Amino acid sequence: xxxxxxxxxxxxxxxxxxxxxxxxxxxxxxxxxxxxxxxxxxxxxxxxxxxxxxxxxxxxxxxxxxxxxxxxxxxxxxxxxxxxxxxxxxxxxxxxxxxxxxxxxxxxxxxxxxxxxxxxxxxxxxxxxxxxxxxxxxxxxxxxxxxxxxxxxxxxxxxxxxxxxxxxxxxxxxxxxxxxxxxxxxxxxxxxxxxxxxxxxxxxxxxxxxxxxxxxxxxxxxxxxxxxxxxxxxxx
Numbered sequence: 001x002x003x004x005x006x007x008x009x010x011x012x013x014x015x016x017x018x019x020x021x022x023x024x025x026x027x028x029x030x031x032x033x034x035x036x037x038x039x040x041x042x043x044x045x046x047x048x049x050x051x052x053x054x055x056x057x058x059x060x061x062x063x064x065x066x067x068x069x070x071x072x073x074x075x076x077x078x079x080x081x082x083x084x085x086x087x088x089x090x091x092x093x094x095x096x097x098x099x100x101x102x103x104x105x106x107x108x109x110x111x112x113x114x115x116x117x118x119x120x121x122x123x124x125x126x127x128x129x130x131x132x133x134x135x136x137x138x139x140x141x142x143x144x145x146x147x148x149x150x151x152x153x154x155x156x157x158x159x160x161x162x163x164x165x166x167x168x169x170x171x172x173x174x175x176x177x178x179x180x181x182x183x184x185x186x187x188x189x190x191x192x193x194x195x196x197x198x199x200x201x202x203x204x205x206x207x208x209x210x211x212x213x214x215x216x217x218x219x220x221x222x223x224x225x226x227x228x229x230x231x232x233x234x235x236x
Contacts (some may be wrong), residue, residue: 012064012117021114024048025107032104049120050106059105061096061113062121063179070175072116073166077159083109088162089155090147094179095121096153141190143198144210147183155183164205172198184210 024044031041045052049060061076068076077097080088083105089097101109110120145165147155169177169187172194178186190198202209 006233012113012119014117016122017053017114018111020048021107021110024110028103028107041208045106046123048106048110049123050103051123053099057106058102059101059106059109060091060121060123061100061118063094063096064117066094067176067178069177070166070170072118073114073162073169073177075116077166079109079112080162081159086159087156088159089153090157090179090183090185091155092181092183094181096179141192141195142186142188143190143195143202144180145185145187145202146208146210147185155177157185158206160209162207164201165207168198169200184233 030036084098174189
């Protein structure tokens with residue numbers, strides 16, 4: 001499994017990523033000190049995944065080859081807990097968003113993500129650029145987790161839920177979690193005998209699973225969560 005992880009991330013140059021983050025940290029300090037204007041700073045923050053929303057900054061993060069391992073899920077949980085409001089959001093584009101980071105903290109967030117081969121996705125006026133596509137994997141049994149929250153923000157997942165999914169992926173599967181379109185997470189490579197226990201554990205974590213087609217049952221609604229700001233209009 002370690003060899004497979006290295007193959008997935010062989011194109012990630014951590015030294016180069018850290019050098020880019022260090023440059024951005026200096027640019028953030030210049031912006032906060034008023035040494036550069038918002039017009040000058042805008043392309044710099046967008047290149048590092050930052051968009052300016054109505055009430056806060058938003059950071060978009062890519063998912064390498066459309067799949068996450070348990071360590072990556074735990075770092076996302078750490079970032080959500082330390083730098084955000086305890087949640088992150090999986091988008092319909094197959095990326096991850098943090099909705100309440102402070103500008104001064106974004107370089108630290110990117111540094112933490114770089115430790116597990118993750119980096120920001122460049123953003124533009126029109127939304128996303130870059131490849132958020134999920135890779136296709138042939139596997140056995142799989143369970144799909146719906147993140148279409150009934151009362152909260154679609155795609156939002158708490159830090160504790162991320163850690164729970166990481167634990168379950170290691171316990172019942174290969175340790176990998178795929179990010180699907182339509183705001184879903186997919187646990188592949190599962191032993192059929194473990195499916196009942198896995199569904200029960202996910203339900204205990206407040207996560208709804210998508211029933212196979214033809215069962216006549218719909219995913220249960222997730223518990224209501226704090227509603228983040230959802231104004232997609234760029235303030236910049």
